Amino acid sequence: MALYSFWIFDRHCNCIFDREWTLKTNPSSGTTNSKLNEDTAKLLYGMVFSLRSISQKLGSKDSFNEIKTIATAKYRAHILCTASGLWFILLSDLKQEDLSQVLRYLYSEIYVKTVVYNWLSPVDFAESANEKRGQGFRKIRNRQFLLAVEQFLGPMVN
């Protein structure tokens, strides 16, 4: 099992968390919440957004046809979109066929318990009401969250 990176986007199209592993052999390698990744984050957001609107049109009219995975010749992106507008995206190698359970766990057991239940954490990651889409820079820096993500995803990286 190989994981390459993990991303969370909020409903303002901002990347509020990113974690990228660069060495397969070392799960503590790589970057967390790095500024350098922001262009990549925007491209990733755009790709998922466009494919999501395509899938919405292709599906039947009465139900929302949510996107699940995107595969290229080199990697696969697994996507979980929550009703509150959060996107959880996990990039893995092509052998992983379905990581939706992992994403669901990350949302319900880790994000909800360490970020949503945390009174000191902001409810909404936008700085102000008139902030433009994709302009935000506030990230999840909650230590409990970082630790829980590391502990849960670390063993799966290599």
Place this chain on the structure above:
Amino acid sequence: MAIQTILVINKSGGLVYQRDFVPNAPRLSSNEYLILAGTLQGIVAIASQITPKSLQLAGKSSAKGGNEPMGSNSAPLVPYMGTLGATTASGAPLGSFLGPDYFNDAFASWNGRGLKHVTTEQNSLFVYHTLTGIKFVAVSTQPTTNAMAVAVAENLLRKTYCLYADYVMKNPFYEAEMPIKCELFDQHLGALVGQL
């Protein structure tokens, strides 16, 4: 797994062919299909841009070490799957492709980095690139991430490409890069998908 739609996108991202195979499929207007084709063209390029860093590093180090040759020519081979579309009884003319089926060997995929396959809750979407930049897209009515299904779709789309080469490119009335209105192509594609 039934094929819902097959699209052909030319090398500049314009939709040149679109056909539905499922009668009760959700109808998109032709304008929406054009937008879809243009969007896909863009996404193929974006998907190769956001290749994870660890893969980029791995690719570089192996190129330096020279353990495995990297490059578009060494793209992995797609296995040949069964007799998908082996229709014509022996003796029937089959364009320039000899033999009962169009090809019987594993073939290299030219798509080394770009978008290949998308699954949603209801559909999956397969993209096959040709070296000349034409993209063949199939939308199926079932979500699947199975490697076998992807290979089957790739075979189907490569055969579509064979049909395109025979019945579209050899049509003297066809203008390159323009929408495809070739009756023979329609017929043979219908037969090919009907076999699946």
